[in-house]
Amino acid sequence: MNIYDYADKIAHRISRIVVLTTFLILVLIFLFILNESLSFLGSGFSDTILSVSWRPLSKNPSFGMLPMILGTLYIGFFATLLALPVSLGCASFISCQVRGRLKYLMLSMMDMLAGIPSVVYGLLGFYTVVKMLESTGLMAAGESIFAAIITLSVMLIPYMASSYVKAFEEVELMYGFQTRALGVSKWYSMTHLVIVHTKGHILTGYMLALSRALGETMAVMMVIGNSPILPKLFGKGITLSGLIALEMSGAQLDSLHYQSLYTAGIILLAFLLLINLLIRKIESWVKSNEI
Amino acid sequence: MKYRRMLQSHNYVRILSTVAFLMVATVISMIFLLVFIKAGNNLNLSFFLEKPSGFPIGSEGGVFPAIVGSLAFTLIASVSASILALIVALYLEFYCSNERFGEAIRVTIGVIAGIPSIILGLFGYSFLVVYLGFGISLLSGGLVLGLMIFPYIEIKFERIFRDVNEMYKISTYALGVNTGYYIVHIILPVAWRNMVSTISLASSLAMGATAPILLTGAVFYAKAPKSIFSPAMALPLHLYNLVGENISIENAFATAGVLLILLVALNLITWSFSYSGEGR
Numbered sequence: 274m275n276i277y278d279y280a281d282k283i284a285h286r287i288s289r290i291v292v293l294t295t296f297l298i299l300v301l302i303f304l305f306i307l308n309e310s311l312s313f314l315g316s317g318f319s320d321t322i323l324s325v326s327w328r329p330l331s332k333n334p335s336f337g338m339l340p341m342i343l344g345t346l347y348i349g350f351f352a353t354l355l356a357l358p359v360s361l362g363c364a365s366f367i368s369c370q371v372r373g374r375l376k377y378l379m380l381s382m383m384d385m386l387a388g389i390p391s392v393v394y395g396l397l398g399f400y401t402v403v404k405m406l407e408s409t410g411l412m413a414a415g416e417s418i419f420a421a422i423i424t425l426s427v428m429l430i431p432y433m434a435s436s437y438v439k440a441f442e443e444v445e446l447m448y449g450f451q452t453r454a455l456g457v458s459k460w461y462s463m464t465h466l467v468i469v470h471t472k473g474h475i476l477t478g479y480m481l482a483l484s485r486a487l488g489e490t491m492a493v494m495m496v497i498g499n500s501p502i503l504p505k506l507f508g509k510g511i512t513l514s515g516l517i518a519l520e521m522s523g524a525q526l527d528s529l530h531y532q533s534l535y536t537a538g539i540i541l542l543a544f545l546l547l548i549n550l551l552i553r554k555i556e557s558w559v560k561s562n563e564i
Numbered sequence: 565m566k567y568r569r570m571l572q573s574h575n576y577v578r579i580l581s582t583v584a585f586l587m588v589a590t591v592i593s594m595i596f597l598l599v600f601i602k603a604g605n606n607l608n609l610s611f612f613l614e615k616p617s618g619f620p621i622g623s624e625g626g627v628f629p630a631i632v633g634s635l636a637f638t639l640i641a642s643v644s645a646s647i648l649a650l651i652v653a654l655y656l657e658f659y660c661s662n663e664r665f666g667e668a669i670r671v672t673i674g675v676i677a678g679i680p681s682i683i684l685g686l687f688g689y690s691f692l693v694v695y696l697g698f699g700i701s702l703l704s705g706g707l708v709l710g711l712m713i714f715p716y717i718e719i720k721f722e723r724i725f726r727d728v729n730e731m732y733k734i735s736t737y738a739l740g741v742n743t744g745y746y747i748v749h750i751i752l753p754v755a756w757r758n759m760v761s762t763i764s765l766a767s768s769l770a771m772g773a774t775a776p777i778l779l780t781g782a783v784f785y786a787k788a789p790k791s792i793f794s795p796a797m798a799l800p801l802h803l804y805n806l807v808g809e810n811i812s813i814e815n816a817f818a819t820a821g822v823l824l825i826l827l828v829a830l831n832l833i834t835w836s837f838s839y840s841g842e843g844r
Contacts, residue, residue: 277742277744277745278742278744280744281742281743281744281745284659284744285659285743287651288651288652288654288655288659289655289659291648291651291652291655292651292652292655292656292669294648295648295652295669295672295673295676296668296669296672298676298711299672299675299676301687301691302676302679302683302684302687305687305690305691305695306683306686306687306690308690309690358580358584359584359587359588360584360588361581361584362580362581362582362583362584362585363581363584363585363588365577365581366581366582366584366585367585369578369581370582381831381835382592384765385827385828385831386592386595388765388768388769388772388827388831389595389772389824389827390771390772390773390774390800390823390827391772391774392772392774392800392801392803392804392820392823393599393772393803393820393823393824395804395807396803396807396816396817396820397595397598397599399807400598400602400813400817401598427591430588430591431588431592434588458574460574460575460577460578461574463574463577464573464574464577465574484678487680488679488680488681488682488683489680490680490681490682490774490775491774491775491800491804494808495804495807495808514680514682514775517682517685517686518682518685518775518778518779521686521689521778521779522778522779526694534686535686535690538682538683538686541680541682541683542679542680542683545678545679545680546675546678548678549674549675549678
């Protein structure tokens, strides 16, 4: 046994212990958030969650989270639906028309755009979309669900498009030679082969973007107006994550208000875990159906 | 007749795709142009070096404490996350012999990656700030940010190690090299460029994140932090406050400009490391 064998053994033991801490972290996350929200659910006010009135600090408090839940889902679904066709088109243009260094440059630009902080998108959404809505005179204040949907979809497009370009490239690698040998044009093969073949990837990419959209906090919070009313396209609204970020600093430690915010976190987490599960199901389905 | 229409459909796809691409390109160039035009005159050297002043605070002066705070948060986050990620990735690729255990860890990391940042902030508040008693501080904020970027770094590290391992696996087995020697003398010298670029990309994500540090480490106004247990300002939160409290839209754009400059710098590091690595 030389010194490397000893070092190897020690490294193996230590790294196994460190790896177990990742389990520990996940368990701690769920434990701490569940712990706070369980004491809320046992407090007798839990049946008010599905009402529409959010008055956590009044004498007869009520914790209606229906506006937040519906607002989150409303914005998430519509923003991703708006971003889907645009990013599909953008991705197919990049993989059909652009080649070589320019393509590499565009892909790294896309990655960089996906990394721009959400507050910057929020600022731009506030300055352009909200101000534009105000100037049309349709509504008194421009902050609305509509502005949030537009801002969020602009945020999601680079993220979705770069994942689609990667999926398209894989198909190109599989069938590129054959289609070119048959004299099929690039756009024809894109329409009738690539998009059809990658529909599983397109769906998982959509779901991933949806999970990002549901969890997004800052950009949405800056343009939505933050009032707990049921969502309407040209009206104010609020999301679950926005509620947590706004009211956490004002909530007293271990009060019902504080615990109800953790419950909002659990509801959000439940949606995201559901989406995660669906993604896994779709991926295994795609794998089993591939030739 | 039906088939002819189907054969033509790719032309419509082509036109629509081109329109979509042009739309996205316009929006993207407008984002950068708008930020830097609006930031324009406000974005000078004194904006970088002065502390916020005026009433309400932030309407004049610069963002120096926020820049220092953001860099400190990012440093703590990327150091803690990359140490943990390095060990986990090395274990999974080289030491783990139990397939199911490895798969369980990968699923765990996938679940952590799917948790939105605001929930990590909630966890950080109740665990680090209240339970462990770190208080609203650089340390708690940095650790939560580290938790946020950890899955991202780990997944990329594992992919890098797998690629290098595939190249050298058979030769090292044939020579009977032990795993520790293999990692230190063969894997790391080949992989470190890509690892550095991964870490700098992840730190650019950490620098822009607001939601986790909103609850755990960042405050409305503070001096440049002295120790890791003092609260600090952060650029994205400062930007949010300037807009949300309607203090100064010009300074908000200037702050966004500073943030974008820092991010572009980090991206250039990423790009230079990964690009020169490909050329070798």
